[in-house]
Amino acid sequence: MGSTVPQTPGTPNASLNSSWASPTEPSSLEDLVATGCIGVVLSAMGVVGVAGNVYTLAVVFRFLRASASMYVYVVNLALADLLYLLSIPFIVATYITKDWHFGDVGCRVLFSLDFLTMHASIFTLTLMSSERYAAVARPLDAVQRSKGYRKVLALGTWLLALLLALPMTLAIRLVRRGHKSLCLPAWGPRAHRAYLTLLFGTSIVGPGVLIGLLYVRLARAYWLSQRASFTETRRLPNPRVLYLILGIVLLFWACFLPFWLWQLLAQYRGAQPLTPRAARIVNYLTTCLTYGNSCVNPFLYTLLTKNYRDYRQRSLPGRGIGGPAGARTFPRGHTPCQRGSGRSLSSSSQQGTEAIALSQAAPGGLCA
Numbered sequence: 001m002g003s004t005v006p007q008t009p010g011t012p013n014a015s016l017n018s019s020w021a022s023p024t025e026p027s028s029l030e031d032l033v034a035t036g037c038i039g040v041v042l043s044a045m046g047v048v049g050v051a052g053n054v055y056t057l058a059v060v061f062r063f064l065r066a067s068a069s070m071y072v073y074v075v076n077l078a079l080a081d082l083l084y085l086l087s088i089p090f091i092v093a094t095y096i097t098k099d100w101h102f103g104d105v106g107c108r109v110l111f112s113l114d115f116l117t118m119h120a121s122i123f124t125l126t127l128m129s130s131e132r133y134a135a136v137a138r139p140l141d142a143v144q145r146s147k148g149y150r151k152v153l154a155l156g157t158w159l160l161a162l163l164l165a166l167p168m169t170l171a172i173r174l175v176r177r178g179h180k181s182l183c184l185p186a187w188g189p190r191a192h193r194a195y196l197t198l199l200f201g202t203s204i205v206g207p208g209v210l211i212g213l214l215y216v217r218l219a220r221a222y223w224l225s226q227r228a229s230f231t232e233t234r235r236l237p238n239p240r241v242l243y244l245i246l247g248i249v250l251l252f253w254a255c256f257l258p259f260w261l262w263q264l265l266a267q268y269r270g271a272q273p274l275t276p277r278a279a280r281i282v283n284y285l286t287t288c289l290t291y292g293n294s295c296v297n298p299f300l301y302t303l304l305t306k307n308y309r310d311y312r313q314r315s316l317p318g319r320g321i322g323g324p325a326g327a328r329t330f331p332r333g334h335t336p337c338q339r340g341s342g343r344s345l346s347s348s349s350q351q352g353t354e355a356i357a358l359s360q361a362a363p364g365g366l367c368a
Helices: 029-063 068-085 088-097 103-137 139-144 147-171 189-233 240-269 276-315
Strands: 172-177 180-185
Touching: 029 068, 029 088, 029 276, 068 103, 068 147, 068 276, 103 147, 103 172, 103 189, 103 240, 147 172, 147 189, 189 240, 240 276
Parallel strands: none
Antiparallel strands: 172 180
16 A cells, blocks of 8 residues: 555555555665654654653543543553554664564554554544533533443443454465565455545544534534623633644544545555655655654643643632632532532532533532
8 A cells, every 4th residue: 555565466565554565676875864764753753752651641640540531531542652652663673674574473463553543542532522522511411420431431442443453453464575574465455445445434534523523512512601601700611621632633633634545545546646766755754644643642641631630620629619708618529519429519610520611600500
């Protein structure tokens, strides 16, 4: 798919990420320089991305462990990025040596890892978007969802991603072509093209439509809340958490959509529209984009964690509710009203622990 590896008629290159392909023609000085540059860039991305995601996990475990939704979902995203970044050394080794050295098991694991982590990430982002929408549309229901419930959803995203990656894991195999080792699928080009088209729908189109609909409805809810509450409170709701989640989603699409379009172009055109050298450059660029997503994400995760922690500190009681002198102050973790389950709800605003504030309601609004 967009690689410069010579293929026999009717046998596609198996790699979703065409960076795994290794050119067989003699390398020129320009090729050596390009290979060295891409190796340095990918290695730097790997170091920065791994460090950033490890830091994100440390921050999340330190500050958001008590937060059911964000804790589970951000851990999911950071783990998916870490898994994807750990494949960089194998890519760099393949680029430099221009051969595959990791055997049949390496083919099955590394080639399907792209599918697995990509789908785990976008499915988790879809869950996060739906969680934020539920917090706005049905805040009480959102509060009542337990951490165990969200862990089951997170586990379901990985199982579904694994199911989608399983066909590649079973079909890929190590093939010798002269002095070269290649990872190629056992199925024919039509089946391969249908499989990639399906995955394009499950990783880009389907989640994109669903997330788009959720954010359209969220925008409408925010607009209505502003019209209803601004005249009374002179304050507008703060949607920073939503903006950051949307930013992570848009970054995912910006990094993976060019890659997918390049791969599908090769599948449906049959022949590359570019010269081998130009195709290799496009492969390098799309590869950097996909790994750049996992490299930049930790910075957004850190911002998301900070903003969500600040939001919870503002929305949780125990910080002098009411404001005026003599107002009752509640200890941290307690509220003036309790549900039978023991989960607390703030009486100073129309939101639960996990709900995003849409309007400033009268005290006791949620206790009614």
